[in-house]
Amino acid sequence: MLNFNYSIPTNIYFGKGKMDNLPKLIKQYGSKILMTYGGGSIKSNGIYDKVVNLLKENNIEYFELGGVDPNPRVTTVREGIKICKENNVDFILALGGGSVIDCSKTIAAGCYYDGDPWDFFIGKARIKNALPLGTVVTLAATGSEMNGNAVISNVDTEEKLLTYGEALKPKFSILDPVNTFTVPKTQTAAGTADIMSHIFEQYFSTTEGAYIQDRMAEALLKTCIKYGPIAINDPENYEARANLMWVSTLALNNLLTYGKVTDWATHGMEHELSAIYDITHGVGLAILTPNWMTYVLDDSTLDKFVEYGVNVWDIDKTQEKITIARDAIKRTKEFFISLGIPSTLTEVGIGEDKLKEMAAKATKRGPQGNFKKLYEEDVLKIYLSSLK
Amino acid sequence: MLNFNYSIPTNIYFGKGKMDNLPKLIKQYGSKILMTYGGGSIKSNGIYDKVVNLLKENNIEYFELGGVDPNPRVTTVREGIKICKENNVDFILALGGGSVIDCSKTIAAGCYYDGDPWDFFIGKARIKNALPLGTVVTLAATGSEMNGNAVISNVDTEEKLLTYGEALKPKFSILDPVNTFTVPKTQTAAGTADIMSHIFEQYFSTTEGAYIQDRMAEALLKTCIKYGPIAINDPENYEARANLMWVSTLALNNLLTYGKVTDWATHGMEHELSAIYDITHGVGLAILTPNWMTYVLDDSTLDKFVEYGVNVWDIDKTQEKITIARDAIKRTKEFFISLGIPSTLTEVGIGEDKLKEMAAKATKRGPQGNFKKLYEEDVLKIYLSSLK
Numbered sequence: 105m106l107n108f109n110y111s112i113p114t115n116i117y118f119g120k121g122k123m124d125n126l127p128k129l130i131k132q133y134g135s136k137i138l139m140t141y142g143g144g145s146i147k148s149n150g151i152y153d154k155v156v157n158l159l160k161e162n163n164i165e166y167f168e169l170g171g172v173d174p175n176p177r178v179t180t181v182r183e184g185i186k187i188c189k190e191n192n193v194d195f196i197l198a199l200g201g202g203s204v205i206d207c208s209k210t211i212a213a214g215c216y217y218d219g220d221p222w223d224f225f226i227g228k229a230r231i232k233n234a235l236p237l238g239t240v241v242t243l244a245a246t247g248s249e250m251n252g253n254a255v256i257s258n259v260d261t262e263e264k265l266l267t268y269g270e271a272l273k274p275k276f277s278i279l280d281p282v283n284t285f286t287v288p289k290t291q292t293a294a295g296t297a298d299i300m301s302h303i304f305e306q307y308f309s310t311t312e313g314a315y316i317q318d319r320m321a322e323a324l325l326k327t328c329i330k331y332g333p334i335a336i337n338d339p340e341n342y343e344a345r346a347n348l349m350w351v352s353t354l355a356l357n358n359l360l361t362y363g364k365v366t367d368w369a370t371h372g373m374e375h376e377l378s379a380i381y382d383i384t385h386g387v388g389l390a391i392l393t394p395n396w397m398t399y400v401l402d403d404s405t406l407d408k409f410v411e412y413g414v415n416v417w418d419i420d421k422t423q424e425k426i427t428i429a430r431d432a433i434k435r436t437k438e439f440f441i442s443l444g445i446p447s448t449l450t451e452v453g454i455g456e457d458k459l460k461e462m463a464a465k466a467t468k469r470g471p472q473g474n475f476k477k478l479y480e481e482d483v484l485k486i487y488l489s490s491l492k
Numbered sequence: 493m494l495n496f497n498y499s500i501p502t503n504i505y506f507g508k509g510k511m512d513n514l515p516k517l518i519k520q521y522g523s524k525i526l527m528t529y530g531g532g533s534i535k536s537n538g539i540y541d542k543v544v545n546l547l548k549e550n551n552i553e554y555f556e557l558g559g560v561d562p563n564p565r566v567t568t569v570r571e572g573i574k575i576c577k578e579n580n581v582d583f584i585l586a587l588g589g590g591s592v593i594d595c596s597k598t599i600a601a602g603c604y605y606d607g608d609p610w611d612f613f614i615g616k617a618r619i620k621n622a623l624p625l626g627t628v629v630t631l632a633a634t635g636s637e638m639n640g641n642a643v644i645s646n647v648d649t650e651e652k653l654l655t656y657g658e659a660l661k662p663k664f665s666i667l668d669p670v671n672t673f674t675v676p677k678t679q680t681a682a683g684t685a686d687i688m689s690h691i692f693e694q695y696f697s698t699t700e701g702a703y704i705q706d707r708m709a710e711a712l713l714k715t716c717i718k719y720g721p722i723a724i725n726d727p728e729n730y731e732a733r734a735n736l737m738w739v740s741t742l743a744l745n746n747l748l749t750y751g752k753v754t755d756w757a758t759h760g761m762e763h764e765l766s767a768i769y770d771i772t773h774g775v776g777l778a779i780l781t782p783n784w785m786t787y788v789l790d791d792s793t794l795d796k797f798v799e800y801g802v803n804v805w806d807i808d809k810t811q812e813k814i815t816i817a818r819d820a821i822k823r824t825k826e827f828f829i830s831l832g833i834p835s836t837l838t839e840v841g842i843g844e845d846k847l848k849e850m851a852a853k854a855t856k857r858g859p860q861g862n863f864k865k866l867y868e869e870d871v872l873k874i875y876l877s878s879l880k
Contacts, residue, residue, distance in 0.1 A: 105731065107509070108506050108507065109503065110502075115498060116499075119495025313735070315719070319710075319712075319714050320708055320712075342701075347701070354704070363734075363738070
């Protein structure tokens with residue numbers, strides 16, 4: 105196990121009716137807020153009205169930034185910063201999933217920076233300070249509600265990049281599973297794949313002796329495997345929505361990362377796909393993951409895949425190691441297909457034409473991954489194997 | 493899953509060499525500190541000298557309160573409060589395990605209270621504020637380094653009681669597994685039993701649908717079962733000490749409790765034993781646990797024990813449920829015995845004479861436990877079954 109510093113300061117308000125805490129929580133940090141949201145589902149499902157009523161009843165002045173895209177754009181970030189600076193906004197409230205939260209985090213940091221916010225993503229500036237931020241989560245997927253990460257897309261440069269800052273960690277996040285009852289089946293499936301991918305990125309590691317982290321990762325994977333299908337088939341099943349909501353948060357709040365070297369190659373490869381083709385992040389991950397697993401499986405990684413197969417998929421441990429490993433990968437792929445997620449790039453309209461360009465871009469800052477380092481030619485092979 | 497509010501604000505500095513952060517961390521909160529410690533093992537293993545040198549080099553003024561007992565006394569707490577008040581101490585540094593930390597927490601709270609600190613334990617006062625506190629953990633057991641609990645004994649009233657306060661949560665805790673290399677076999681064993689008992693108290697619950705919490709609890713139990721014996725047989729095994737150290741913290745930092753009704757009957761029963769007989773807490777827990785399990789096993793709790801047996805002890809799930817449950821309890825008992833822990837009250841010098849009195853005291857504020865409510869006669873039966 106490696107050394108680590110643990111800091112998970114976000115306060116979580118979890119469960120039915122927790123939204124009622126919102127005014128009291130906001131007032132700890134500000135009185136003039138920017139409220140951000142996405143494509144409008146919060147208007148049809150009543151969350152928007154509920155929040156607006158709470159703000160009005162409590163005399164909290166608010167500005168709005170709606171229409172944040174699923175792969176949020178740096179142009180939207182710029183727009184948000186402008187609103188905040190012009191109006192002396194002192195708090196940001198994100199209503200939505202990871203896209204809205206990531207966009208809001210970057211706005212929050214941009215308010216303390218004079219240059220362009222894209223600088224945070226290309227290594228030109230580091231995030232030192234940010235406006236305080238709170239979230240009301242409406243989609244179980246990214247875990248952005250309890251960490252300091254933000255991923256933003258730049259359409260001009262066809263890039264989708266990550267930044268990080270301690271100051272980006274939300275002050276509070278409200279997780280009411282009821283707020284996810286109206287998430288469509290396709291989004292529930294993609295969210296489940298996203299959560300599982302976050303866990304895989306931390307689970308498949310070369311760090312030895314991080315036993316406790318690995319057993320916790322398996323616990324979280326089992327939760328996804330149990331409740332993903334239930335939430336898809338029975339969208340108002342509170343138990344399923346609650347477990348998915350909490351697993352999505354715990355999967356990426358650093359608990360699994362502390363003490364380990366992590367991988368993140370699949371995310372790196374997927375970001376190239378959604379930067380150019382604007383596909384759903386979770387779908388891209390579900391397509392790439394089994395092909396990544398197959399590609400990195402060799403003598404040096406075999407034992408980890410056996411552990412995965414036996415502990416997560418309950419595969420008979422008396423079999424040959426390689427049989428267990430291959431079966432584990434097969435089950436992973438079949439699970440994603442059972443959720444109704446496409447399993448090939450072809451199905452989502454991605455052909456061979458830009459794969460080489462994307463492989464080059466994915467590795468231009470160095471090889472992807474740590475479990476197994478992937479160079480340009482490796483990434484290309486994984487893309488090619490994901491076509492069909 | 494039940495509603496919950498998550499707040500785990502303690503920052504952890506985990507790993508080899510993390511003690512070097514101590515002066516910088518202390519200086520965030522104070523300049524005149526009370527340093528607390530126990531029976532002197534930190535003087536023989538070098539931790540005391542190391543800390544004192546760091547304090548001196550950094551001109552941090554300190555007062556000392558050594559000799560904190562394994563079941564820390566309210567008399568020691570009073571002594572600590574006196575030192576703090578007389579010298580305007582602004583920070584407390586606890587060097588030790590749960591006893592030292594719990595004593596320090598109560599001193600920290602007592603500095604903001606004009607009455608007697610025992611009031612916090614008998615419901616006469618609530619903890620509203622406390623001096624900031626940091627810890628250097630030298631024993632993996634109680635998890636006190638990342639929560640707001642404190643347990644104190646009162647020799648005059650023969651009581652050992654718990655208090656709680658948000659303000660008691662340490663600002664930081666330094667967890668260097670190397671600092672536990674010199675913990676004797678018996679203390680390592682008792683610590684492992686203590687950790688497992690904390691997990692059991694949260695795992696055996698009537699709350700339905702807290703799937704993610706239960707799978708995490710099993711992950712932590714497996715960690716204890718794997719590394720307890722290794723640490724006992726190979727005390728300087730870093731991997732084992734690291735996993736035990738981190739599991740002890742995660743087992744009682746609320747992560748397993750959030751969203752669940754928890755039990756705590758075994759702790760309630762054990763506190764009566766150590767209040768009167770001053771036995772090691774973890775030993776008392778290890779003796780009582782299998783007998784508590786046997787007593788509460790019935791049709792309504794059977795499924796939970798089956799889950800425990802299959803998921804933690806890898807018992808063949810095709811067997812009869814009752815066979816699995818009984819086997820799981822048997823393995824629990826055998827595991828504690830394999831660590832060298834006594835398995836009967838008789839072995840630790842406790843006879844039948846005070847059992848009735850203790851059962852009455854254990855239930856004088858109401859029945860113990862939630863998984864199954866235990867009244868005076870139930871507690872007595874469990875004590876009696878633990879004699880041999």
